[in-house]
Amino acid sequence: MKVVGLMSGTSLDGVDAALMETDGETVARFGPGLERAYAPGERRILQAAVDAARAWRFEGPEPAAFAEAETVLTTTHAEAVAAVCEAAGIAPSDLDLVGFHGQTVLHRAPAEGVPGRTRQLGDGAALAARLGCDVAFDFRSADVAAGGQGAPLAPVYHRALADWSGLERPLGVLNLGGVANITLIASDGALVAFDTGPANGLIDAFMEQRTGEAMDANGETAARGRVHEAAFAEYLAHDHFAAGGPKSLDRWDFDLDAVANLSTEDGAATLTAFTARSVALGVERLPERPARLIVCGGGRKNATLRALIEAACDMPAIPAEDVGWRGDLIEAEAFAFLAARCAAGRPISFPGTTGVSEPMTGGRIARG
Numbered sequence: 001m002k003v004v005g006l007m008s009g010t011s012l013d014g015v016d017a018a019l020m021e022t023d024g025e026t027v028a029r030f031g032p033g034l035e036r037a038y039a040p041g042e043r044r045i046l047q048a049a050v051d052a053a054r055a056w057r058f059e060g061p062e063p064a065a066f067a068e069a070e071t072v073l074t075t076t077h078a079e080a081v082a083a084v085c086e087a088a089g090i091a092p093s094d095l096d097l098v099g100f101h102g103q104t105v106l107h108r109a110p111a112e113g114v115p116g117r118t119r120q121l122g123d124g125a126a127l128a129a130r131l132g133c134d135v136a137f138d139f140r141s142a143d144v145a146a147g148g149q150g151a152p153l154a155p156v157y158h159r160a161l162a163d164w165s166g167l168e169r170p171l172g173v174l175n176l177g178g179v180a181n182i183t184l185i186a187s188d189g190a191l192v193a194f195d196t197g198p199a200n201g202l203i204d205a206f207m208e209q210r211t212g213e214a215m216d217a218n219g220e221t222a223a224r225g226r227v228h229e230a231a232f233a234e235y236l237a238h239d240h241f242a243a244g245g246p247k248s249l250d251r252w253d254f255d256l257d258a259v260a261n262l263s264t265e266d267g268a269a270t271l272t273a274f275t276a277r278s279v280a281l282g283v284e285r286l287p288e289r290p291a292r293l294i295v296c297g298g299g300r301k302n303a304t305l306r307a308l309i310e311a312a313c314d315m316p317a318i319p320a321e322d323v324g325w326r327g328d329l330i331e332a333e334a335f336a337f338l339a340a341r342c343a344a345g346r347p348i349s350f351p352g353t354t355g356v357s358e359p360m361t362g363g364r365i366a367r368g
């Protein structure tokens with residue numbers, strides 16, 4: 001199948017889109033990929049939906065802000081598909097399928113006795129009608145309804161990608177987005193995966209608050225600061241670190257209170273060290289120790305963070321590009337692959353990834 005995968009991550013920076021030919025089992029061919037960045041006005045509308053979701057907390061009717069955000073998502077995702085198709089010299093109607101993750105506005109992991117909830121905005125039917133091709137969407141709901149974490153879903157794609165590259169097992173794949181997630185592809189091919197902790201989400205929010213900048217570019221601010229031990233320890237006392245996976249996080253499960261009184265440099269250093277330590281705690285919880293971590297997601301460009309991860313885990317953490325992967329596009333590729341799996345009725349989540357009791361299919365298909 002010719003499939004375009006689409007991802008709008010928690011950082012709200014834009015839509016990533018990638019074309020691939022796949023049957024959902026192996027990748028036959030990679031096509032072009034790109035980011036369609038959100039304009040400031042679009043980002044404001046999406047941010048308003050996230051803010052409304054945090055106030056809503058899954059209680060009562062959905063916030064009105066969701067509908068306006070879905071309109072923005074339909075338009076921007078359709079533009080991303082059109083751009084990727086243009087780069088490939090085809091029309092959207094030539095596609096067999098689009099994998100539309102949508103925008104996570106709120107995620108609550110299941111806890112003792114309380115079922116999980118997750119909400120990805122994205123009107124699959126509207127996008128299918130606009131593009132004139134089938135759209136797979138709503139990938140996480142079925143898993144959560146079955147008692148799973150609903151995330152991470154990329155692991156089955158990480159394994160396909162590792163196989164495509166002929167990489168040796170056991171292998172670790174680390175995604176540093178707003179939240180960090182790790183996948184172990186074990187020696188026997190089994191998947192173990194979970195969210196390790198925040199990646200860039202807290203650092204971004206802190207930098208925005210202190211400097212108005214969207215991120216700590218290359219980790220330069222953190223590199224100038226010193227870790228505040230009490231704040232560092234306070235973050236690590238969070239319940240998330242008490243157990244191994246399966247486990248998942250919302251971008252806002254941690255806040256900036258512990259670093260509120262620190263200088264910008266020391267706060268950035270503390271948050272960056274916290275992300276690195278939480279990755280190391282995740283690595284320690286894996287049933288096998290991988291020889292190395294392949295790092296994808298925007299955080300791989302933060303040199304301070306990557307060096308701290310290598311030190312904390314005592315293993316190489318190499319950028320995706322070093323093994324020929326496209327570090328900014330892996331999540332988009334993953335949702336192309338997962339869409340093909342959805343169409344073929346193959347499972348997308350597993351006991352080792354989201355904690356479901358049996359491998360589960362997921363996603364719904366809107367006909368275009």
Ligand SMILES: Nc1ncnc2c1ncn2[C@@H]1O[C@H](COP(=O)(O)OP(=O)(O)OP(=O)(O)O)[C@@H](O)[C@H]1O
Pocket residue numbers: 008009010011012013175176177178179180200201204214215216217218219296297298299301302303331
């Ligand atoms: N040069 C850089 N230096 C430091 N950090 C960077 C750099 N480039 C990107 N980042 C970080 O990467 C983030 C974006 O990463 P990415 O696009 O993988 O996240 P996302 O997909 O939105 O999140 P998630 O995977 O949690 O949904 C930025 O918000 C920023 O914090």
Ligand SMILES: CC(=O)N[C@H]1[C@@H]2OC[C@@H](O2)[C@@H](O)[C@@H]1O[C@H](C)C(=O)O
Pocket residue numbers: 010104107118150151152153154155175177178179180181195248249331
């Ligand atoms: C609920 C949700 O959208 N989670 C995202 C988020 O971003 C990174 C991490 O947290 C991961 O669990 C997941 O995304 C990736 C694509 C996944 O499902 O594998």
